[in-house]
Amino acid sequence: MATKTKVWLLKTVIHLAALIPLVYTYYLAIIDQLGGDPVEAILHFTGIGALNILLLSLLISPLAKRFKQAYILQTRRLVGLYAFAYALFHILSFLFFEVQFNWQLFVDEIIQRPYITVGMLAFTVLLLLAVTSVSALKRKMGKRWQQLHNWVYPAAILAAVHFYWSVKSELIEPSIYLVMVAVLLALRADKFKRWFR
Amino acid sequence: MLIKFKSSDHIGENQVTDESVYHNRRDMLKKMGFVGTGALMAATTPSRAASLSLFGGDQAQGAVNPNLKALDFSAEKSAQALGQVQTPELKATTHNNFYEFGTQKNQPSELAQNFKVNPWQLKISGHVENELTLDYDDLFNKFALQERIYRLRCVEAWSMVIPWIGFPLAELIKLAKPTSDAKYVAFKTLYDPEQMPGQASRRIGGGIKYPYIEGLRLDEAMNDLTLMSVGMYGKALPNQNGAPVRLVVPWKYGFKSIKSIVSIELTKRRPKTTWNILAPNEYGFYANVNPDVSHPRWSQASERRITTGGLFARNRIETLPFNGYGEQVAHLYKGMNLRKNY
Numbered sequence: 001m002a003t004k005t006k007v008w009l010l011k012t013v014i015h016l017a018a019l020i021p022l023v024y025t026y027y028l029a030i031i032d033q034l035g036g037d038p039v040e041a042i043l044h045f046t047g048i049g050a051l052n053i054l055l056l057s058l059l060i061s062p063l064a065k066r067f068k069q070a071y072i073l074q075t076r077r078l079v080g081l082y083a084f085a086y087a088l089f090h091i092l093s094f095l096f097f098e099v100q101f102n103w104q105l106f107v108d109e110i111i112q113r114p115y116i117t118v119g120m121l122a123f124t125v126l127l128l129l130a131v132t133s134v135s136a137l138k139r140k141m142g143k144r145w146q147q148l149h150n151w152v153y154p155a156a157i158l159a160a161v162h163f164y165w166s167v168k169s170e171l172i173e174p175s176i177y178l179v180m181v182a183v184l185l186a187l188r189a190d191k192f193k194r195w196f197r
Numbered sequence: 198m199l200i201k202f203k204s205s206d207h208i209g210e211n212q213v214t215d216e217s218v219y220h221n222r223r224d225m226l227k228k229m230g231f232v233g234t235g236a237l238m239a240a241t242t243p244s245r246a247a248s249l250s251l252f253g254g255d256q257a258q259g260a261v262n263p264n265l266k267a268l269d270f271s272a273e274k275s276a277q278a279l280g281q282v283q284t285p286e287l288k289a290t291t292h293n294n295f296y297e298f299g300t301q302k303n304q305p306s307e308l309a310q311n312f313k314v315n316p317w318q319l320k321i322s323g324h325v326e327n328e329l330t331l332d333y334d335d336l337f338n339k340f341a342l343q344e345r346i347y348r349l350r351c352v353e354a355w356s357m358v359i360p361w362i363g364f365p366l367a368e369l370i371k372l373a374k375p376t377s378d379a380k381y382v383a384f385k386t387l388y389d390p391e392q393m394p395g396q397a398s399r400r401i402g403g404g405i406k407y408p409y410i411e412g413l414r415l416d417e418a419m420n421d422l423t424l425m426s427v428g429m430y431g432k433a434l435p436n437q438n439g440a441p442v443r444l445v446v447p448w449k450y451g452f453k454s455i456k457s458i459v460s461i462e463l464t465k466r467r468p469k470t471t472w473n474i475l476a477p478n479e480y481g482f483y484a485n486v487n488p489d490v491s492h493p494r495w496s497q498a499s500e501r502r503i504t505t506g507g508l509f510a511r512n513r514i515e516t517l518p519f520n521g522y523g524e525q526v527a528h529l530y531k532g533m534n535l536r537k538n539y
Contacts, residue, residue, distance in 0.1 A: 030507050031507055032505060032507030032508075035302060035303050036287075036291050036293075036303075037292055037355055042508060097508055100511060100512075105499070109496065166494070168403070169405050172400050172404070
């Protein structure tokens with residue numbers, strides 16, 4: 001199979017895997033079929049979804065290296081953009097459905113609640129990366145583009161901390177996420193060492 | 198929308214959908230060819246299929262949990278109905294914090310299905326003259342059951358309006374005759390890891406210390422609002438809501454209203470309570486609903502009232518001091534600093 005076809009197929013799978021659950025879950029929430037509190041369910045779904053996809057995007061280059069399949073690197077931007085899209089839905093749902101356009105409450109919560117502040121920082125990074133992801137800008141920015149996009153690593157840490165900090169007592173699942181982030185960063189140990197040499 | 202109340206513990210029953218409406222609705226769905234959709238829902242969310250609500254949630258709520266026994270009780274006076282929208286039974290019985298059966302809201306309604314509540318023993322002990330043990334039948338027969346339609350405000354900033362059935366805790370305590378040493382009341386949930394997966398596994402139960410313990414000051418326990426509930430929506434309690442007997446303290450955050458109680462002990466000292474042990478800076482002993490004292494991680498000034506309407510429901514309302522029951526209970530805390538004693 002030509003590389004082009006493989007990339008096209010993989011991208012199609014990514015689109016479907018990201019969009020079908022998103023549309024279906026929002027549909028259930030809108031018709032009030034997503035449990036007792038559709039708002040909480042949507043916030044959890046989009047939040048954990050964004051984190052999952054972000055970690056997946058960080059898995060792509062180690063996988064490409066390990067299995068010598070360079071073509072899958074071409075899907076990395078798409079996966080990253082879906083991580084951003086889920087995070088965007090997460091925040092918009094918080095504004096629209098949780099605080100329901102009470103802007104004062106929205107701003108207060110972001111500033112006063114450290115776990116939300118941390119989540120917002122992660123989102124800000126993803127926003128910058130999404131905006132600068134267009135090819136023309138990438139060329140224009142040159143070396144600074146890579147410097148900016150290295151911020152995905154702190155963003156992954158912040159997102160996992162946001163999750164850990166948000167739960168009431170059930171710490172096992174968020175702890176697993178922190179470990180997964182640590183592993184994904186450890187796979188890049190060589191790269192980080194070079195930075196600090 | 199801010200809803201104001203006159204005498205705030207009375208909310209009408211006018212929002213309960215009649216059973217016949219519910220059955221007609223299913224017929225209507227069939228006639229209109231929506232069976233396929235219903236079956237699709239059933240495949241993914243079996244417990245929710247019963248309320249398929251394509252025609253706006255208000256019509257689609259009705260008799261859930263048909264296997265629970267119907268109770269005899271004196272109904273809440275609907276004359277004092279003040280336009281409060283009652284939470285649909287299906288939501289109040291599928292959105293539960295009952296970590297013994299899992300930390301996710303939908304888990305208790307699934308994992309508590311086979312929980313055995315009969316036989317049951319509820320022991321009243323401690324500083325009392327007359328130790329008592331109530332068995333399963335006593336819970337339903339020893340006291341005249343009454344309906345109380347209360348607001349339930351969760352510490353997580355959502356709320357419901359639920360028609361409970363039960364008897365005032367004060368009646369039970371009077372029967373046990375507390376001695377002068379009795380200052381507090383400590384409640385304990387059943388400890389049975391074989392039946393309660395959350396107690397057997399930290400992963401399922403969120404790693405809180407079991408058995409769950411809650412407590413009240415004796416005067417709080419004796420207040421007429423404080424209810425020992427054995428039923429809701431006209432029937433016995435579903436397991437996930439704390440069968441066979443639970444506490445309902447409507448002016449406090451929901452975690453005070455302990456479920457599936459096996460022990461009530463009158464004590465001299467303030468009991469150590471579960472959430473307070475786990476995170477004392479977040480969950481106080483008193484846990485009175487208070488819009489002025491934020492949870493460290495979120496505001497308590499407003500809440501989302503869970504009724505119907507799905508994602509687009511405009512349901513954020515202001516939270517009232519003592520959850521709107523100040524008239525009945527504010528005097529209990531006269532002279533106390535409620536910021537310190539949160």
